[in-house]
Amino acid sequence: MTYLEDIHPEESAYFKKLRAFAAKKDIPIITLETMRFLRQLLIMKKPKKILEIGTAMGFSACFFASVLPGVKITTIERDPAMQALAEATFSASPYEASITLLKEDALDIDTTTTPKPIDFIFIDGAKAQNIKFFEKFEKQLNPNGLIVVDNVLFHDMIDQKITSKNLRQLIGKIDRFNRYITQKQGYDTAIHAIGDGLAVAIKQGE
Numbered sequence: 001m002t003y004l005e006d007i008h009p010e011e012s013a014y015f016k017k018l019r020a021f022a023a024k025k026d027i028p029i030i031t032l033e034t035m036r037f038l039r040q041l042l043i044m045k046k047p048k049k050i051l052e053i054g055t056a057m058g059f060s061a062c063f064f065a066s067v068l069p070g071v072k073i074t075t076i077e078r079d080p081a082m083q084a085l086a087e088a089t090f091s092a093s094p095y096e097a098s099i100t101l102l103k104e105d106a107l108d109i110d111t112t113t114t115p116k117p118i119d120f121i122f123i124d125g126a127k128a129q130n131i132k133f134f135e136k137f138e139k140q141l142n143p144n145g146l147i148v149v150d151n152v153l154f155h156d157m158i159d160q161k162i163t164s165k166n167l168r169q170l171i172g173k174i175d176r177f178n179r180y181i182t183q184k185q186g187y188d189t190a191i192h193a194i195g196d197g198l199a200v201a202i203k204q205g206e
């Protein structure tokens with residue numbers, strides 16, 4: 001156990017059980033460190049509507065709902081196996097009423113039909129598509145709203161020499177996104193070495 005895991009309160013039994021299931025099935029979900037940071041952002045920001053890209057089994061959506069009773073979460077997942085797992089997670093959870101699962105590719109969604117304006121967007125889908133996700137959904141974000149993107153340091157490989165061509169291409173796309181988001185006009189952005197790397201972009205107010 002790391003020092004930080006040792007000194008913070010343990011994860012609740014509910015999320016521990018979901019995390020153990022994710023580990024058993026090899027489903028990537030937010031780390032404990034990421035959860036602690038996101039919890040603080042959510043408490044400070046108090047979003048009324050959250051949009052998530054990349055539901056997987058529904059762990060992070062349930063976590064958001066647990067932090068903010070009454071919040072409305074729309075979460076998008078394209079993989080039918082994950083959609084089925086997420087539906088099972090939501091219906092067995094106390095958070096079902098807060099969460100809407102859209103079973104589509106996020107890049108195919110008709111945004112005229114999705115809830116808006118959004119106060120908090122969590123991008124956690126295919127890492128090579130981050131710029132497309134950002135450009136598609138940022139239009140729906142309220143001024144002073146937040147866009148948080150996970151895995152932007154990609155297992156600390158972002159500045160390493162990688163031999164595999166596919167991995168090098170993926171890392172190149174993540175690097176391009178990181179440069180794009182840190183320089184994006186109209187946003188104040190910082191990348192934090194938390195969990196697998198989190199970008200936090202705050203949309204400038206009007």
Ligand SMILES: C[S@@+](CC[C@H](N)C(=O)[O-])C[C@H]1O[C@@H](n2cnc3c(N)ncnc32)[C@H](O)[C@@H]1O
Nearest residue numbers: 029030054056059060077078079105106125126
């Ligand atoms: C890292 S997992 C999400 C983990 C989840 N946010 C959590 O922490 O519990 C990424 C998920 O995004 C989904 N995904 C990837 N690209 C997508 C897209 N374009 N549209 C919808 N879902 C996508 C994948 O199928 C996968 O289940």
